[in-house]
Amino acid sequence: MEMEVQEGFIDHGIPVQADEERTAAFCSRKNETRLVIAAKGFVLIINPDTGSAKQVFFPDRNKEYPFSSFSSKGLFYTGAGQMLLVLDPFLEEFIFHKVIDNGEEIVGFSFAEDEAGYIYFTSYPHCHLLRYCPKRQEVQDYGSMDATEKYPGSVAVDRSGWVYIGIGTEHKNLVAFHPESEERRSLVPEIERKKGAGYVYLGTDGEVYGHWEAADLKEVNKSSRWMGFFGGRVKECGMRDLGPSRFSGTGFKKVHQSMESVYGVPAYSLSEGYVDLVHKETGALRRIEFSYQSEGASLSTLVxxxxxxxxxxxxxxxxxxxxxxxxxxxxxxxxxxxxxxxxxxxxxxxxxxxxxxxxxxxxxxxxxxxxxxxxxxxxxxxxxxxxxxxxxxxxxxxxxxxxxxxxxxxxxxxxxxxxxxxxxxxxxxxxxxxxxxxxxxxxxxxxxxxxxxxxxxxxxxxxxxxxxxxxxxxxxxxxxxxxxxxxxxxxxxxxxxxxxxxxxxxxxxxxxxxxxxxxxxxxxxxxxxxxRKDLSQWGTVVRNGFVYDQDSCNLLILLTKTLLSVELDGGSFNDPIVVRTLLEEASSGLVLHNGRVFYGGGSHLCSIKAD
CATH class of the missing domain: 2.130.10.10 (YVTN repeat-like/Quinoprotein amine dehydrogenase)
Structure with missing residues (x-):
């Protein structure tokens, strides 16, 4: 039986002890390979040869979601919230991290590299383009690449140094930018800037390819009108001329493939605890199962x-x-x-x-x-x-x-x-x-x-x-x-x-x-x-935070910090009164059962007395 701990509060446990994979990349160095899978607050480093898995948490207690990743010269690049992160998976530690305070909510929305070794990355919601210098560990922000759009879902750099950014979603765009001259061009004719997304990638042949026919940020791999890009301009390109991308998968579950890696990954799942690896030369398929420390997945609406x-x-x-x-x-x-x-x-x-x-x-x-x-x-x-x-x-x-x-x-x-x-x-x-x-x-x-x-x-x-x-x-x-x-x-x-x-x-x-x-x-x-009454002193809105208590004829209102009650008598309109201050803040609601209010407190199922 569960224990009541304080003022009727009970923590019923964590229903879902799992995390979601968000992005991954193969990193190679000296004939060794690691697969790095990024998740909310940590990465998991898989050694394909031994089957071992090492969990490394983000610095400074960062528990934000990553959205994209990239590998180069054995290093793993990603972003989480406003933090740019660089991991050495062979040392199993982050060698660089920096909070970028430029008004953006998410950095590392997409990644690319130029021939000089600079790492380019984008941010949300103002489509900034930024550049990281691995040698000097410095970040340069080139500012917004689109005045209205929010999602810079892809980026690539051609041999001449021009950077291309594929952008969505309300008025799709594909922008070319030259870092030295800071010249910027929109390559999508204004008449075609409708709902959808532009998309670019660097092929294994060193050429940049893309299109602006994607319906959204996920469905980018099919187009009837592929193009090549060089020198900040569009050039004709047939389907047979396309060089393959080093990214596989779609959306936020893409995998970046280093040039040296001999492995591919047909499937992986953090929540189910496995990764399937295939050896490119032998075709041998191997499943590696793993476990990791998790604070649990946050709970949605209860019923x-x-x-x-x-x-x-x-x-x-x-x-x-x-x-x-x-x-x-x-x-x-x-x-x-x-x-x-x-x-x-x-x-x-x-x-x-x-x-x-x-x-x-x-x-x-x-x-x-x-x-x-x-x-x-x-x-x-x-x-x-x-x-x-x-x-x-x-x-x-x-x-x-x-x-x-x-x-x-x-x-x-x-x-x-x-x-x-x-x-x-x-x-x-x-x-x-x-x-x-x-x-x-x-x-x-x-x-x-x-x-x-x-x-x-x-x-x-x-x-x-x-x-x-x-x-x-x-x-x-x-x-x-x-x-x-x-x-x-x-x-x-x-x-x-x-x-x-x-x-x-x-x-x-x-x-x-x-x-x-x-x-x-x-x-x-x-x-x-x-x-009318402002209830903000007692917290913020919780999804599904109203429930009617037939026994007391009261409307219960769950906010993040407080459970409130309003008496409904039909003849007057009464002030909400405080029933309980929550020991564990609420993030989702709400089920009433036998005088107890059950709610989600992050990843925990919690309950309190309703009177």
Whole structure:
């Protein structure tokens, strides 16, 4: 039995003891090779000859995610947060690290090298190009390469010293830059700068190749219009002329191949603890299994299933887990059970009958989870559908008809305004209303249902996929979902970026929480805002942080630092009161069971008394 430690707080443990691989590279020196796999806060150094694995943590307690990596002359280059990192995998230590304070959030978004041995790398979100000198251990920042775009997904340098940067996502670009003269050219005609991404790579023949036909940052390896680049200009190139790239894989799981390495890596997984290596000359395939120290994967939204268990997934990697309240038992079903799960998470759930429907990032996936059947890959949970219009799901609600769920979220890269899904759990039919049919240029991130059957939706003006938003005010809207028609739209509080949560109380009032922790109560039919209060002194918003306690008739509000309670009596609007200050900060919520509130505290499943 788990131990209650302080003021009713219980740490139920770490459901998912795993980390997600982000990028990797082979490093070679004196006929020796190491495969370095980077993850959040550390690297794992694999010796292909001995099968040994050495874990080395990032300096200065850096626990940020890397996005790309590169190898040269036996060294491994990556970035994590604002820190550039250089590892010697043979010494098994970082020989250089530097925090780059230039206003960027992520450095090392892509890497390349010129013939003089300088290492070029890019940053997010202002597409800076930077250069590192290994001899002097100095960094030079050339500034932004695109005034509006955020994602410099690839970079390469030709023999003449020109640097090429492939950029996405709203208005794709491919920029040529000369470090000596600081001349910069956009090589994509303005008429072609639409949604997508430019892409470049240095071939093994020393030539730079690329295109700007990619739909996104991942799907870059196919094009009907490959080009070569030299001297800052485009030159004609046929498919047969393409030199192979030293990068394999896609997205943030690319592997950089050193020239000297005799190994390839057809598959690897930190979360599952293995790497498959193939010897290029002999074709021999070998699997190396390993273990490592992990603080566990952070938990996403929690839900109480129709079978009475708590369910949830971790974030990066996506692994499904369950908690048995009666046995105090955690069960991790792993990542393999989630069909095309990958590195995301289930962000929102809705239950109809025995089914849990989970809406997952990335790619707008909808999973059907039958809680009465065993969990078997490809069978249960079952991937029903996916849509880029709801690439980043944020909310879902089970409609009172007992058949449908409605779900929403943010769109894919380079897109403005997310779609709204209407899914029939019986027929498995899904209809997606575009943002233009709901609230133009905005995304639905919270949902509630009135007793009349009208759906109340709350929107966000944010565009996390890299597009620009001209919107200034989040909305509430009323949806007649039977007829797929918006009945009303209004701005409850001007200047609000996001209405992150909604609860419709038994008296038809909408209790809402904004992204800045402004709690307000309004009548969605008359638009009248009855009450408002800033709750930010008690923390920040936690996804799925509202729950109604039927026993006390109170609305519980979970913030990162505090559990609050609001009495709902219908005749007045009451101030939230503090129930508990959290011993472990909350990062996700929320399940109420037998007077206890269960929440995610980073990688830990925690609970506190609700009274």
């Amino acid at each position: 109480k299933g129709p079978d009475g268990y708590l369910y949830g997934t971790s974030m990066h990697p996506l692994q499904l887990f369950r908690y048995d309240f009666s046995k105090y038992q955690l069960t991790n079903f792993g990542g393999e059970v989630m069909e095309h799960g990958g590195g995301g998470n289930i962000a929102a759930y809705a239950a109809q009958g025995k089914l849990l429907i989970g809406a997952a990032y990335a790619g707008g996936k909808l999973y059907k989870i039958d809680t009465e059947k065993p969990f078997i890959k490809g069978n249960n949970p079952k991937l029903i559908l996916q849509t880029e219009e709801i690439h980043r799901p944020r909310c879902s609600i089970a409609v009172s008809d007992g058949k449908h769920i409605i779900w929403g979220g943010f769109p894919g890269y380079g897109m403005v305004g997310g779609g709204l899904g209407i899914y029939n759990a019986i027929t498995e039919q899904n209809t997606v209303l575009s943002h233009n049919q709901v609230v133009p240029n905005q995304s639905t991130v919270s949902l509630g249902e009135l007793s009349s059957g009208l759906i109340v939706g709350g929107t966000s003006i944010d565009t996390p996929g890299g597009a620009r938003s001209a919107e200034k005010d989040a909305r509430l809207y009323l949806l007649d979902w039977h007829n797929q028609m918006i009945a009303d739209v209004f701005i409850p509080i001007k200047g609000t970026r996001e209405i992150a949560q909604i609860y419709i109380d038994p008296f038809g009032q909408a209790h809402c929480l904004t992204d800045k922790c402004l709690y307000f109560v309004c009548n969605p039919l008359t638009h009248e805002v009855h009450y």
